[in-house]
Amino acid sequence: MQKNGWTKVIASIVCGLLAVQFGMSSVNPVFLFVWFASLCGLYLHLHFKVRRDNLWQRKTISRSDTIMTHVSAAAGASLWAIALVVFGLTADPPAMLGLWSIVLCLMVGSAMLLSAIPSSSLIFILISGTASCFGWYLIGDLQLTLTAFATTVLLVSSCLMTGRAFVERKIAEANLHEKNETVSLLLREFEDTGADWLWQTDTSRRITHASPRFAHAVGLSPGDIDGKPFLQLVAGQSWDSGKFSSELHDLAERLKRRESFSNLIVPVEIQGELRWWELSASPKMDESNVFHGFRGVGSDVTEQRESADKISHMARYDTLTGLPNRLQLMEALGKAMQNSDQWNGRCGFMMIDLDRFKAVNDTLGHPVGDRLLARVSERLRSIMSKNELCGRLGGDEFAIVIKDANDSHYMESLGKKIIDTLSKPYEVDQHTLYIGASVGTAIGPRDGRTVEMLMRSADLALYRSKDQGGGAHNQYEPKLHVHAEERRVMEMALRKALDNDEFSLNYQPVVSADTGGVLGFEALLRWTNPEFGVVSPAKFIPLAEDARLIVPIGEWVMRTACKEAMKWPSTIKIAVNASADQLSDPDFLDMVVSALQESGLPAHRLEIEVTESIFMREGTGAAEVLDQIIAMGINLSLDDFGTGYSSLGYLRKTRFTTIKVDRSFVQGAAKKVPESLAIIRAVVAMADSLGMSTTAEGAETEDEVKMIQKLGCRKIQGYYFGRPMIASDALELFAGYDMSQIRGGYAA
Incomplete structure (x- = not known):
């Protein structure tokens, strides 16, 4: 192969020498020298590169090698094309004829030698052939111009045919080789394995x-x-x-x-x-x-x-519960919808979501949760008839395909039966567990003409049941889709609310139960949108949490509230609510420190309010974050105590500054409800013994205020003393007072 490579180089140099000889009498010698040197340098360079890369020894070449071959062909053809054009401009016809003969031989050789890479051959022939036609045209010989053109076309066609034949031959050889290998493999396998x-x-x-x-x-x-x-x-x-x-x-x-x-x-x-x-x-x-x-x-x-068969079963059945999985449920629903269309009937699709299941997973662990799901599946299977197919969609979501759903009363009774059956207590690993179920139903084809649309409708009905607090069964209504679309549009608007400066803060005073003097304010977020108007916090705060927007919004609230608090007397505190998502954010503490430094507000004037729900999230590190907040000198308040999953363990683990008693207990105490009175007395006694303060929320009447004072709560918050107000109105409460001398008087 090395000898063949040198032969090609020598042959190319000889062709170059012949071209120089043809042009000695009529072409500039300097051009001939430079051109010949370039030609020699190109072919020598290509020879050594091919030899170094061992290109011709390979059975296959890479994409980069193919590109290099194309570039080489184009470079060589360009040098001969330059010579043809220069000869056409300066040389006589005999010299041009000699040069063209050399180029024609090279074109024929390219078509033969580069059949394995026909694209490179085509590049060389097209460039050289075009230059030949142009050279003869410059000399003025139309017949030889046409001859050069015809020769080029013929060589291009021949190159294409040769390349095609080469490729077909290689494909045939590869197929034959593959067949031979397959036959040999089968024979060896047949002879050796005995299968x-x-x-x-x-x-x-x-x-x-x-x-x-x-x-x-x-x-x-x-x-x-x-x-x-x-x-x-x-x-x-x-x-x-x-x-x-x-x-x-x-x-x-x-x-x-x-x-x-x-x-x-x-x-x-x-x-x-x-x-x-x-x-x-x-x-x-x-x-x-x-x-x-x-x-x-x-x-x-x-x-x-x-x-x-086992793999097929695993692909269509849930491994944990043994129920049909999402794939089989969708297939069954599709078949039920086809039958409904064919017989002008109705089919149904129920989605079931377990209530309070996450609390079981968080408190007792996933193994217990898995065993609970198995018990749930057993109960669902026990109440299914031949008309229903029950399966598990994933997590704590189940679904039922109802083949015949023409009887609306039957659908209602089935939904109630599911809720009642799943709400009975479970005995799992010596634990008595109480969960519930929420159900959403869609009827096909009325609520959706495709599987996806019907599942979406059932999901919207289920979402409504969850919004009602769980333990409910709702059927799909068109307005649910409108509500979902409104929620989607509202979420898009909420994402732009910060940039559009649509948020504002109201401040509700917290007063001393003894003197009625203002001790601080609670910052309450408000959102006013050009399209939706004033949006209730109960509506957009959960949406912000679902959309993971609560962290940037919470940061804006913290910084704004701290800056505003610096305008008040030095004894007045500001309380800011923090959600579980904020506390689980790794940058939360840095943000709080930055807000204090930026505003100049002392740490003891800031109070962060949290709810008991933060302790229900396993692995968030909420308790550690709260400890660091207390270590920084910031006050900590436990909001809505007694309404959620109240546990004295929270108070033992975390040293709260204040416990806030929910307004429902305040209203009950004013009405002399024994349970409410007992709960408030217990909370006050417990807080006093732990060195904590108590704040009664929702005081709206004089009777409620007197009852709160009688029961011993130290602070009061409610409409009786002041509704949430804008920043300027809050500042006016202290008008006429010497800011440096105020110690907590109530300026109303």
């Missing part, structure tokens, strides 16, 4: 020349098999009854019609045991096309069949 056997029948479909492997598969000796009908061996006891499976009927028909078959899976009975065989065979024909029986190969694929 397959040969079988042969005569014209009466009786076994002839039974192989030992075939006899072993049947469980008989070769002598006992010879002469027996092939179908009798395969059918087993069903041979006498004539009750064949559909696969055996198919096999019998193919043998009867003398048809070839391949990879035919049939059930066989071997000594009372069901097995699965894979059979392939073709009829034996002699030179006169006379039928002499069948010759085939078989193998026992029972294990593969069982594995395939």
